[in-house]
Amino acid sequence: MIEKKGLGKWVIARFQHETNTFSPIPTPLEAFNPLWGQDAYRDQENAQTAMGAFIQIAKQEHVDIVTPVCAFSNPSGSVCAKAYERICNSIVEAVEQGCDAILLDLHGAMVSEDAVDGEGALLKRIRSIAPNTPIAVALDLHANVTPLMIQDSNVMVSFKTYPHIDMYDTGIHAGTLIRDMLKGKIRPTMAYRQIPLLSHTLRSNTNEGAMKLAVEAAAELEKKSGVLAASILAGFSLADFKDAGMSVIVIVDELSSPSTDLAEHYAAQLESMILSQADGFIYESSPINTALKRASELADSPQKGPVLLLDHSDNVMSGGPCDTTDILEAALQFGLSNIACGPFADPATVQKLVQLGVGAKATIELGNKSGWKYRGVSKPPLQLSGIVRAISDGQVKVTGPIFKGSILSMGPSILFETAKAQIVISCNRVEPYDIAVMTDLGIDLESKSYVLLKSRMYCRPVFFPLSKGFVECDSDQGGPTSSNYDWFDIKNIRRPIYPLDSGINPQ
């Protein structure tokens, strides 16, 4: 039992990575742009993140705040061992100096080269040097929660939205619980259920279907007396380690609960609700030509605006290199035209076209340079002829609801125009959080028949309002973030698990 009287000193840190163990993109220390000490504090003091929320609560309580690190990387391959150690050490060393609470803003689906359970191993280290210090963790909804993570923390709360717009609220939730725990007002106890379900990211949209119902059930549960938090974790299926997949966490206040196993009871209730709708968490990709046929029919409808083609076989925010050309190639072969597409990350092509300058005609070798292999086979770049229409520095201000106000750094970028497509090519991998990734280079989106985006979810709040509809597109050959598990050599995820094991029916 942990009871603290004074609020004293809090260690607050952010270390976020969603690891796609199949991604060809490496994750060295630089990928995190780590900020240390006071730089981390200044960056996060007013940020709409869980760490930003932790700092606000700490300030209200006049506690001493120590911020060893703020490190965030876009999803990519396993975290380089040196980067993992360097960032973990900074947090552990801060805890070793002594503190009264530890508040961590983690993703929950991190795999490093030397720690498959990235968050679990970090929490274990912290717990070993601070066995009686309360630990609160804010998690992404796509966390792969492990038994070790639960064992070595006191409070764990995840986002309830995808697309994620409640990072700050989640931080306030977890931070408030640890504050009240320190004041002796509550005594949290956690229950956790790992569910034999490998859900698809496209089925974790909290605005529709089974995930919406599950999150609503969790929110209802939180209204019950004694329930402090209820989290539904969709998990992240492209991490090939034992604990990938769905889970639920319920936190109950021992001081006000009528029975000690109430948390277990509610967690079991959420688990059985999820399992009763297991198929609602599974997505089946259509053959690409079926999807493109649907798109062309939609394009013929009288409403205004382009049809969005969402390429979820290569999505930056699930660890995609942002340079596969399958969907563009298929769209051109299918006969679609008047397409805007991108951004494709291809620094070599950008460099070449910057040298040629605006107005130059060129034949380019686009994409397929990241090292991604389709069942061991590499694809050549896509050869296209066209004109360099525009060059920009690629600094884009986000006006949409996710990361609003932040600057998206595409790096030097090009608008390359062929007979059938206007293609944005950037140096950096970027998720299209804002239409400016295309409009800043001069694309008139509303005049386009199709807009092909390497995005499954985050483009939606900003691109949907100007479109007449959307079609989700997966490559017939798979891809680094494909929704078709058949294309991945999954070896380590616990079995049996639905839907990998067709023989099991979790219902």
Ligand SMILES: [Zn+2]
């Ligand atoms: Zn997520």
